[in-house]
Amino acid sequence: MSESESQSQIAVVLPDGSELSVDADATVEDCAYEIGPGLGRDTVAGKLDGDLVAKEAPVYEGANLEIVTVQSDEYVDVMRHSASHCLAQAVTRLFGEDVKLAIGPPTDDGFYYDFDDLDVDESDLPDLEAEIEEIVEADYEIEREVVSVEEAEQRLADEPYKLELLAEFADEDATVTFYRQGEWADLCAGPHVDSTGDIGAVELLEIAGAYWRGDEENPMQTRIYGTAFESESDLEAYLERREEAKERDHRKIGREMNLFSIQEVTGPGLPLYHPPGKTILRELSRFVESINDDADYEYVETPHLFKTDLWKQSGHYDNYVDDMFIFDVGDDEFGLKPMNCPGHASIFEDHSWSYRDLPVRYAENGKVYRKEQRGELSGISRVWAFTIDDGHLFVRPDQIEAEVEAIMDAIDEVLTTFDLDYEVALATRPEKSVGSDEIWERAEAQLESVLESREIDYELEAGDGAFYGPKIDFSFEDAIGRSWDGPTVQLDFNMPERFELSYVGEDNESHQPVMIHRALYGSYERFFMMLIEHYEGNFPLWLSPEQVRVLPISDDNREYAEEIADAFSDFRVEVDTSDATLGRKIRAAHDDRVPYQIIVGDDEQADGTISVRDRFEDQEYDVAVDTFLTHLEAERDEKRNEPDFLQS
Template identity: 40%
Template sequence: MEPIGILSDGQIYDLQTAEALNIQGDVIKADNSPESLEILRHSCAHMMAQAIKELYPEAKFFVGPVVKEGFYYDFKVESKITDEDLPKIEKKMKEIANRKLPIQRYETTREEILEKFAKDELKQAVLQNITDDTLTLYKQGDFEDLCRGPHLPNTRMIRAFKLTRVAGAYLGGDEKNEMITRIYGIAFFDKKELNDYIRMLEEAKKRDHRKLGAELELFAFNDDIGAGLPLWLPNGARLRGKLEKLLYKAHRVRGYEPVRGPEILKSDMWKISGHYQNYKENMYFTTIDEQEYGIKPMNCVGHIQIFKNSIVSYKDLPKKLFEYGVVHRHEMSGAMHGLFRVREFTQDDAHIFCTQDQIKEVIFEVLEFVDSLLNLFDFKYEIEVSTKPEKAIGDDIFWEKTTKGIMDALDEKGINYGIDEGGGAFYGPKIDIKILDAIGRKWQCGTVQVDMNLPSRFEADYINDKGEKEQAVMIHRAILGSFERFIGILTEHCAGEFPFVIAPTQVIFVPIAQPHVEYAKELQKELLYDEIDSEIYDMNESLNKRIRMAEKKRVPMIVVLGDEEVENKSVALRNRRKREQSNMSKDEFFKMLNQINSGSKI
């Protein structure tokens, strides 16, 4: 395989940069490794920009980075570009690839760049964020752009690519700025890898939780109410309520105590916590009686005050407090995406106050909880340790000691984990739970964060075995992350076919004729006493059509009721996949349902 770059001290360099700066390291080859794909996708982004420039000569470009889902370029053109235009741009990209253009790096001064792009306001915006006196450009054919690289040696290597969607983006990610155009794409060295990815995208489109949420009447969004504020419809509220109940019991048997904090606190509290200084741009504020208040983006401050409400002995630790806490965070309009990114959501939040000696024990117990829950929903998962971010409170000794403590705990149990450099919360390192769904996508959900900063700031103490005050360690913990996001992921994971224990409608009764409706209502009422939800399809349609309608609702069980069932107090249970029926008595049916429910423990 052809060499395309150098990996040195964790940094990727293309061959031209490595030669110019005399950098030695491991050779990167065109082999679909993460490092090689980063180089390929960066070059593919530039090739897309070149194709856009040839099709739309007036185009001006902002930035075109590699991201988790491939790459994108932000740019501005006079005409409106939609998804229908992507094949035309792809065709032009293939022409450029066939030209086999060398990709050349060269250095120039800041003054020359300012003059070269004097009439390009987007490039001027890019230059505002760069302080270097010597800058680099990459050129291929007639196209060139300000860029640090890395890039491939030649466009001939860019063959397996696909443009995936057009979106709007605020210039520089600031919603006060103008909206420009963004095109996303993906690229691989191998055509098969690309085809597999395209199939995954097609499957993801079918499973899109926004589409299924509308079809199954789970939730809705309404611009009159506001962006990022979901409305939970009866079906969705039933599903969510069952998930909440399942988790509530799982918390209680593990020794957690339910609490509830206010949704709005004085800003002084957020100043002590550090949120005001480090998280203010994500918060909403208001003034009451000439005093500033902040709507909570997190539940930790309220839980600290609950912990401090009474004197706590070391014998009471670990003390576990949990809450389904409603929080609000300011998300940019362009970042909203169904239930995945909203402005109001509910965390399955818990804070565990413990001694330093108990940290390992608590982490192990939380990870057991995570494993139990994710296994119930058939999720595989990975673990990452997230380290100190750029904006952080606490000294380096705290961060090093706490991060090492987390890693030592995981090592002790032989738990595999990756490292997310700089991904920690501003107050402490954390363990992130990344779940893998049915089509191989990775999602960030649960988190375990070890924090000694907030207990210190709020003087969250306990009485130790010597009768003296000692600072508690606070462990922030969420398993789902948020009910909204988790339900969105779960909807796509199971394509709307929810497990029986949380399905919004668990049974649909289809009475063959009007005389059988009364028996259906009797069964429905009895099931409600067992907290099992059902619907009766007795509308004025043919039996076959009503069965088809029921099948489209993706419910776990469909029951057909006729003369025989009414007379014998039985049910005809229909397998909607095999389209077969099996008969059983009413008592057997109820026993089976209750066994399924009781067997779904976390």
């Protein structure tokens, strides 16, 4: 190949690691045709370094390229993006061109589109769905148009929100893309399917309010949520899961079980935990503390706020200040802590260390504060104040693998205790990061070595690491198949450098430790929320706020009921002394999600026995007290996930 030919060629990296040489002006679609004519014809979109792009997007030297077809997992995202355009087109048709368009992206479960100057309510959704169906049946070709910024400004003269977006990513010489379907077009980077007829089953779900760009200082807009699937059967299955998710909603169950409240008078995103909810949180804390104790963590405590001098030293002031609560006290500026790590680094800094002292492991159930937008707050899944089961380790470089191994063992113990199936991903160096190439390559190799040695299947999340180091991410599924982000293990080279942390090595020279961040739950609030919905409030015995309820059949059996309750005093036990009938008492205990009911009447009192009923409505009579007590102790201590006395 001549020098001029080599200069006109670039190489892209395919998913199998091989390189494909293409013309320097090649697009994603060109690359697909280069691989094979069939793949070229089937190409819908592409992924460049993990970002979903249009098939017409140009590739570049060294890009990691994936071709997206109808068979790809990403195809549904492309289709949903196109469905959001159909929604906007339907709104424009039915409510006039005075409606102002904002944004309409795909989401994990569907799509939405934001509008201004739109007066709609839930009763309008069927008409909008019917109009979307007409647009889909019309099978309009979705055409990609490349136009100059000047032309785009003319087209968008009456669309203030689109003009704001245009100004952010365009300059005088730039071009932008519109996507047209029939009479309607929208400023959009894509990608989209080839025609509206390629869109499968669509359903509009709800209407909500949303601030433009998520900023409370901006206008409130109307957001219409919808979803789309390739088939009606997939849509029906999703809607069934959605209804089940509503029944499991932690806010609904939290009210029913008196777990927590978030009150207007106390402020948004600031949960109040009631006794039953705090009981569960205490059990979760005891569990993780037992793991920490076994791993020789030392508990520390840091205050809720620091002078901003600390946040400037740690780098949070430059990178995180918009999400912090900042206020003045006299001449000093303070910030509520969004993270615990700078406090832990300060504690480590306040001592002289030898290489023999490392690793140093600190743990803290630390309350932190992050200023989320009010519109993004939701129950205890997203709040202003939450608690992290934080751990920070200060280690020598040669200790990294062993410590990460131990942390992964602890995370596995937590997730398997709750019967949560999980997946693992290795997140590598992002474009914006600190530290030398050598340090990053070594750290990534060490994390990869741990994963390989454990024979763990993992995804590579290229460029998704923290700016201060790579990490291992865990995600898990709940009882109805929803995926949640879980624990992470992160290596940090930035904070030790910023705080000038050091230890004296075997060579009597000063060395910088590596900092490992880890949390076994993440935040207690988010994990608690997930458990509420995962178990639908039917917590395993060890977590249940009330573990046993004793039900006397009549007033004559109350004294015996109290004696039985005393025998189970190591458990959270209550006696139902109400005047209700036995049937009503049983129903109340079932509605309160109590794992076990002990029923005592004249026969049990005469024989010194009990009847046991579980929340599955199974019952066994003439049970010896010691027999049931022994079983309860084992079920609690072994952290079994279901009441199983009557199934054993």
